[in-house]
Amino acid sequence: MGPNTILQAVRKGLLMSQDDFARALREAGYRAKDPNEATKRLVQRWEAGTTTVPRPLYARALETVTGLPIDALGFTGLVSVERVEDDGAGGHDLMPASSGVASAQVSPRTDTSAVRGQLSGVWLSRYEYFSSGRGATHTESHFVVILQHGPRLAVRSLAGSSDSPLTMDLELDGAVVTGSWTEQTSSEGYYAGARYHGAIQMLVEPTGRRIAGKWVGFGKDFDVNTGPWELIFKDASTSKATMAKYNHRP
Structure with a gap:
């Protein structure tokens, strides 16, 4: 098998060394209460193509850190995130999965039980903010990929949907979604590459097709701002x- 140049490119795009990447994988596992022992050596085996299929707990951590489904990270085998027997070498034996990541369709329902289903898929993210410099309210939109592992939701914008990459790290508690957001604005845009971040809390509607709430974050005038934010379901596939x-662009 040849080297996994896609995984290497994704890691470098995150501006992480192999040590940094391994550390981020361990931290993701710790936060998800799904601990792993990722090391620089393991990352090297993946990138060299020595290990072509990561174990499920590493697959979950890889998705969380990169914001991409595991079958988009250059591994040559079909990967299932279901637990299977560990082979002790950072990979595992598994039955081929039908679509890479197991992300179930969320069925529309009339009660709150829908929020317990998988929210993984492609969503339209849309939020509003007031620009004091321009004296007007603006709306920003991104197509984002949500990857759900248990109660944790990793949200990453698709590169072509905006010049300002967006990430969200969220946790689901019943119908309540709480977490943080970060946006790196375009260096050629109005905000000249400024990085903004803050907190967010939203509610999943009973249909499981819309998540809406409020963001809070700092402004450039040393103030704290807030506004509406919504995620609208588009496709369950990743x-x-x-x-x-x-x-x-949306």
């Missing part, structure tokens, strides 16, 4: 073809 379909 396949390469689906992400390519939505990899454009």
Whole structure:
């Protein structure tokens, strides 16, 4: 098998060394109460193609850290995130999965039980903010991929949907979603590459097709701002073809 150049490119795009990447994987596992022992050596084996399929707990951590489904990270085998027998070498034996990441369709329902289903998929993210410099309210939109592992939701914008990459790290408690957001604005845009971040709390509607609430964050005038934010369901698939379909401006 050849080297996994896709995983290497993703890691470098995150500006992480192999040590940094391994540390981030361990931290992701710790936060999800799914601990792993990722090391620089393990990352090297993946990138060299020596290990072509990561163990499920590493697959979950890889998705959380990169914000991409495991079948988009250059591994040559089909990967299931279901637990299977550990082979002791950072990989595992598994039955081929039908679609890479197991992300179930969320069925529309009339009660709150829908929020217990998988929220993984492609969503439209849209928030409003008031620009004091321009004296007007603006709306920013991104197509984002949500990857759900238990109560944790990793949200990452698709590169082609905006010049300002967006990430969200969220936790689901019943119908309540709480967490943080970060946006790196475009260096060529109005905010000249400024990095903004803050907190967010939203509610999942009973249909499981819309998540809406409020963001809070700091402004450039040393103030704290807030505004509405919503996520609108588009597609339950996280396949390469689906992400390519939505990899454009909303």
